[in-house]
Amino acid sequence: IHSDNGTCMVTPHEGDEARLYIQLSDQDVIDPAIGRVDQNRTLSPEKLLAVGKKMLYTYTLESRHGFDWWAIYTSAYHPSLGHVANVMMGLAGQRVAPKFSTHERVFIAGDACHTHSPKAVSQGMNASVSDTHNLAWKLAHVLRGWADLFMLKTYELERRQYAQELINFDKKLSALFSGKPRKEAFQGGVTHEEFLSAFQAYEGFTSGIGVHYAESALVNSKHQPCAQGLVVGERMLPQEFIRAADSRPCEIQDLLLSDGRFKVLLFAGRADGPEQPAKIHAMAGELDKPTSFLKRYLAKGKGVEGMFDVITIIARAQGNGNVFALPDVFRSHWSKILMDNMDVTRSKGGHAYERFGIGLDELALIIVRPDGYIGMVAPQSCERLLVIDI
Numbered sequence: 001i002h003s004d005n006g007t008c009m010v011t012p013h014e015g016d017e018a019r020l021y022i023q024l025s026d027q028d029v030i031d032p033a034i035g036r037v038d039q040n041r042t043l044s045p046e047k048l049l050a051v052g053k054k055m056l057y058t059y060t061l062e063s064r065h066g067f068d069w070w071a072i073y074t075s076a077y078h079p080s081l082g083h084v085a086n087v088m089m090g091l092a093g094q095r096v097a098p099k100f101s102t103h104e105r106v107f108i109a110g111d112a113c114h115t116h117s118p119k120a121v122s123q124g125m126n127a128s129v130s131d132t133h134n135l136a137w138k139l140a141h142v143l144r145g146w147a148d149l150f151m152l153k154t155y156e157l158e159r160r161q162y163a164q165e166l167i168n169f170d171k172k173l174s175a176l177f178s179g180k181p182r183k184e185a186f187q188g189g190v191t192h193e194e195f196l197s198a199f200q201a202y203e204g205f206t207s208g209i210g211v212h213y214a215e216s217a218l219v220n221s222k223h224q225p226c227a228q229g230l231v232v233g234e235r236m237l238p239q240e241f242i243r244a245a246d247s248r249p250c251e252i253q254d255l256l257l258s259d260g261r262f263k264v265l266l267f268a269g270r271a272d273g274p275e276q277p278a279k280i281h282a283m284a285g286e287l288d289k290p291t292s293f294l295k296r297y298l299a300k301g302k303g304v305e306g307m308f309d310v311i312t313i314i315a316r317a318q319g320n321g322n323v324f325a326l327p328d329v330f331r332s333h334w335s336k337i338l339m340d341n342m343d344v345t346r347s348k349g350g351h352a353y354e355r356f357g358i359g360l361d362e363l364a365l366i367i368v369r370p371d372g373y374i375g376m377v378a379p380q381s382c383e384r385l386l387v388i389d390i
Contacts, residue, residue: 002189003057006022006025007023007177008052022048048070100113110124110131110132117170123166134158135152135159139152151217169202169205173198173202209235213373220376223377226364227364233374234374236373237355238252238253242340242342244314245334250338252311262308264365264367266310266330267364269314270361271314271325276361283380284328315339
């Protein structure tokens with residue numbers, strides 16, 4: 001909300017609560033005698049709410065049950081109200097550490113390597129959890145001897161790029177937040193359309209779905225055209241399918257457990273079509289060779305299922321799509337064969353092939369990393385299908 005009395009951003013929270021980011025004027029927090037923020041200056045949530053009331057006029061703003069917690073931050077643009085567990089006053093810096101690791105032996109994550117203002121749409125905790133998740137599965141693979149030390153280099157490559165994008169987003173949002181509203185007499189101000197455009201441009205970033213990792217040993221987009229709707233280097237998109245065994249709706253994210261294994265999604269197309277069964281069996285034969293990635297990257301003492309979780313997705317099959325005709329490698333468990341159909345209510349599932357840009361008469365392998373990001377996609381005609389590098 002941009003008003004003549006400043007800017008207020010309102011975000012809904014659980015329990016019918018709301019968080020208010022209230023822009024304060026210099027006179028509210030700066031001591032004119034010293035020219036900087038006076039931490040002893042008398043402020044309270046009630047006084048901050050009074051400022052917010054002016055911004056929302058002609059609407060009313062009241063607190064029915066008090067305040068859970070509050071804080072005051074200053075940023076490079078303007079003082080604003082944060083929302084943390086204790087009463088505190090601090091400077092919200094926008095910084096990124098030059099390195100996130102040293103010799104792949106010492107690592108930093110979260111606020112230790114990047115900080116931003118409170119206005120970055122609650123990305124602080126999201127960023128920290130994602131940092132450590134990204135690092136944890138790679139550490140596990142290296143320490144267990146499943147991967148070479150080089151894998152740990154991708155932690156800084158991926159997460160520092162993300163941190164820099166987060167800071168750039170924060171700077172843009174902070175500038176928009178602190179700007180004056182545009183009027184006829186002030187054409188240099190911020191419009192509602194500009195604010196809306198910024199949020200729409202970054203909605204994939206703030207939700208985490210649009211975070212993109214650059215090319216590396218763990219991200220290979222060479223065959224991106226065979227599944228244009230699934231972006232290599234980004235998270236696997238949510239999608240409901242129908243389980244072939246019992247026709248129950250199944251969200252693909254519920255099968256992509258964070259258990260340290262790579263997920264191999266076979267989009268088998270129209271498995272009951274005239275030519276598709278031959279393609280499926282040919283791919284199964286290739287994957288069964290000792291030189292295929294399924295056989296080269298095996299955990300000691302375990303079979304394929306120790307490192308890979310294979311899930312098969314059939315396109316618009318009638319009945320159960322004759323799942324028993326599938327090769328063994330593509331039906332490791334009854335719950336791992338899905339159909340791109342709608343459920344009996346016609347409200348769940350369907351249109352995944354169309355959404356993901358995969359042909360109904362084609363085969364496509366989607367390799368999903370243990371952290372849920374797509375590492376690569378490969379068509380049935382991929383020349384190096386046998387030696388996909390994980």
